[in-house]
Amino acid sequence: MSISVLGAGAFGTAMAVTLSQNGPVTLWARDAEHVQAMRESGENARRLxxxxLPENVTVSAEIADALQAETLLLAMPMQKMAGFLDTHSDTLAGKTLVSCSKGIDLSTGQGPTALIRAKVPGARAAVLTGPSFAGDIARGLPTALTLACADHSEELQAELSTPTLRLYRTTDTTGAELGGALKNVYAIAAGTVIGAGLGDSARAALMTRGFAEMLRIATELGARPETLSGLSGFGDLVLTCTSAQSRNFRLGHAIGAGEAFDPSITVEGAATAQALNKLAHARGLEIPVAAMVMALTEQSISVDEAMQALLARPLKEE
Ligand SMILES: NC(=O)C1=CN([C@@H]2O[C@H](COP(=O)(O)OP(=O)(O)OC[C@H]3O[C@@H](n4cnc5c(N)ncnc54)[C@H](OP(=O)(O)O)[C@@H]3O)[C@@H](O)[C@H]2O)C=CC1
Ligand SMILES: O=C(CO)COP(=O)(O)O
Structure with a gap:
């Protein structure tokens, strides 16, 4: 068995580092200059x-090198996945494609497994998601994630577990990928209230009401509620809403504090807020916190207006 990681960002690099404890790993990057720099320095200075980089991590800009493996981790921003799959669909048929991306494709409303099934019908689709910062995984700190795959995945679970990375498996791909995608939206909300100085109580309220929205939309889309209560949903919501290591939290913090934010940083929650609001609107579901996040990231309302609008909503049962 061998593994390749497609996408040499922070997360792909961290996964290559931890998986190299089990055997050789190929880490593919699209940019040949980036590959050269990683080979010369022995680290991914651009992203992590x-x-x-351990000796048995081979870095390559040749997709053919990565395709030697049967199991391929997709570790790129969600909005880039469709284009990547379109470009490489012929060569990916027959592979196990494990998405590490947390988001919803804006143009189709699909999550990673649906996108993989649509673009590469001959591939097996899985999702690896849950509370984990790339730096923590790469440093060998204890981490637990969810591996979701529609079919029997015990072998894959063993292949992707390492002495410090513990995987739990599920067949609920919809629940796992929606938990990972949606928590980023609410992390922006949490960051906003902290950046605006509105306090920890307000953050707890938004996290809880955000979790209610996650359950509402995810179960409507076919997810199992218990998946949302697990690592991929509640677990990742807690991590991302409470840590300044999170880029989504930091974007929210900058919005709340009225500060600039570097647009080159990968922040999945802004596009996901748009995709989520479209999905909810089409189904007549109310998701006021996610609607607020979309408006804030589009700069169509101020933080004060957003908070007033949430507080002025009609009183109701919990
Ligand atoms: N960082 C983290 O702690 C975690 C991240 N994730 C998820 O992993 C995914 C990737 O995030 P992360 O690694 O942090 O992001 P980074 O911003 O660190 O890196 C993104 C990587 O994707 C590559 N990329 C961009 N576009 C394409 C493309 N069209 N084809 C191939 N590769 C492309 C970039 O290449 P280039 O350098 O050439 O631009 C870069 O290597 C996200 O969905 C994120 O939510 C999940 C768990 C934790
Ligand atoms: O998904 C993550 C933690 O589980 C990383 O979060 P950010 O993308 O907000 O940094």
């Missing part, structure tokens, strides 16, 4: 500085 300070982490040495």
């Amino acid at each position: 500085p300070g982490v040495k």
